[in-house]
Amino acid sequence: MSSAFDPQRWRADFPVLRRSVHGKPLVYFDNANTAQKPQAVVDAVDGYYREYTANVARAVHSLGEQATAAYEGARDKLARFLNVPSRDQLVLTSGTTQAINLVAYSYALPRLQPGDEILVTQMEHHANIVPWQLVAARSGASVKAAPISADGELLLDRFEAMLTPKVKLAAVAHVSNVIGTVNPVAEIARLCRARGIPLLVDGSQACPHQRVDVQALGCDFYAMTGHKLFGPTGTGALWAKREHLDAMPPFFGGGEMIRTVSFDGTVFADPPHKFEAGTPNIAGFIGLGAAIDYVENVGIAAIQAYEAELLAYATEALQSVPGLRLFGRARQRAAVMSFLIEGVHAHDVATLLDHEGVAVRSGHHCAHPLMQFFGVPATARASLAFYNTREEVDAFVRALDKVRRLLA
Incomplete structure (x- = not known):
């Protein structure tokens, strides 16, 4: 050792x-279920509730400005941690599950037709299976699973063979939550790009254990969860290429995801805010920012x-x-x-x-x-x-x- x-x-x-x-x-x-939290994270959450509780992006008073700076600062830290090209490509979510559902309903569902396919693997978490089944049922598409070996490795040649013109999106785990398999995501992304198939990666189990660089991976979407990264529960993010975010309609409607609203119609905000309706988990993301600081210090x-x-x-x-x-x-x-x-x-x-x-x-x-x-x-x-x-x-x-x- x-x-x-x-x-x-x-x-x-x-x-x-x-x-x-x-x-x-x-x-x-x-730890694959949820990781413990260092004192720095506990203190960051406690500090928000004790010292500057306020809503974000809604107030010009000092508490509101401090809360907004800390909350948006967490987005900046997460953007650097994942090496995303721009912070505006990072949608803050309640976790990987919400992130994948956002892609399923806002990106996949409007594009799916009867006979289309979504390709996953046999080792996926339910969060990377069930949302695709739900949108497939509504569109007439189907979900296919690429096989794995007895050792728990993705059979990459079989995965490649299943990337037919019917496949409109592929979705794979970066790391299996059950057996720990680390999938060759960069190679999977290369295979998908060669066929014009967008790739979503479930990064829940990868971010706490290894460096994640979404630009180097070459995927289209990357979803992650904060509570496995030593941060609070109810935090996470979706990174997506800007062209996808621009083309995707909002999944939730409400406050703070709009430019203007009238009874004749609504003009939505630019990404990422058009996907972030309502009051977010402010304390949670401030804690996640502290968790990222802590992990990077280690x-x-x-x-x-x-x-x-x-x-x-x-x-x-x-x-x-x-x-x-x-x-x-x-x-x-x-x-x-x-x-x-x-x-x-x-x-x-x-x-x-x-x-x-x-x-x-x-x-x-x-x-x-x-x-x-x-x-x-x-x-x-x-x-x-x-x-x-x-x-x-x-x-x-x-x-x-x-x-x-x-x-x-």
């Missing part, structure tokens, strides 16, 4: 990591390198647990491990691990088709972050062995 990165240096910044669960020190291995490259080492350590350690089946062996993986213990239900594993102070997720992980592919109803999932340690992995493995002996 590299000595260059010391997780203990950063753990002290996360208050919840100091607590105990059932009398045991907390081992938080549910260093995303350092995070990626350390998590790769920790994942390798954990994967090897799990081999010592008799009867444990690990799902997904992709060559490029983020720090996510889905597993089962022979003869033990995933929910029982997670419940008993909790009594040992270890927090993991159990269930279908909002990925029913992937569970069906592996032939199981559910798995347990351990997902790591840069504040996790080898000692926690050791405690996790000891707890797993205890669970196995109790239930097997």
Whole structure:
């Protein structure tokens, strides 16, 4: 394990990591579900509510100006973090789910015709399946899924073969939330561009673990979530190429997304504001701005390198647990491990691990088709972050062995 990165240096910044669960020190291995928040994020949210609560873009008084500056400052930070060409191409949303629905209803639905296809993969989260099914049902289009290998890797040649003229949009996960597979998004984007097919990337699980550069990736749309990036819940964003945003009608209507309104009609604001009706999650985005500052201080490259080492350590350690089946062996993986213990239900594993102070997720992980592919109803999932340690992995493995002996 590299000595260059010391997780203990950063753990002290996360208050919840100091607590105990059932009398045991907390081992938080549910980061793919939501990440913990550093004190800097908590303070940023608290500061807004204590010191300058006001609506944004609506007031000229000092509190309103301060709130607007902090809120729009978060957009600037996120734009730099994703290396978007212009901050005006970044629509602030409640998360990836809203971002994908925005593309589904505002971009895809007006363009879909009977017989058209939307291409996804077998490893997608429901948020990157269900919106496409809904607009496909309304338009007469259909949703197709490109297959994956037994190791959980996208079969790129099969994906390419499915990029027929019927496909009007492709949508893929940058990183699988279940098995951690890192998809070759830049190559997928190249294949799509060669055929004039726009590509949406679900970046929920990528942004906390690796540098994301939307210009280098070459996709058309990129959706992300803030609460997995150590920020508050109810935050996220959609980046889209300017020509798409200009051509897309608003998805929601209301205040602050207009130029003028009369009973004869409405003139909408320019992007991104025409997609941001109503009062936003101001405190949440101020907190997200603080989270981005924090991650950049830690260093995303350092995070990626350390998590790769920790994942390798954990994967090897799990081999010592008799009867444990690990799902997904992709060559490029983020720090996510889905597993089962022979003869033990995933929910029982997670419940008993909790009594040992270890927090993991159990269930279908909002990925029913992937569970069906592996032939199981559910798995347990351990997902790591840069504040996790080898000692926690050791405690996790000891707890797993205890669970196995109790239930097997």
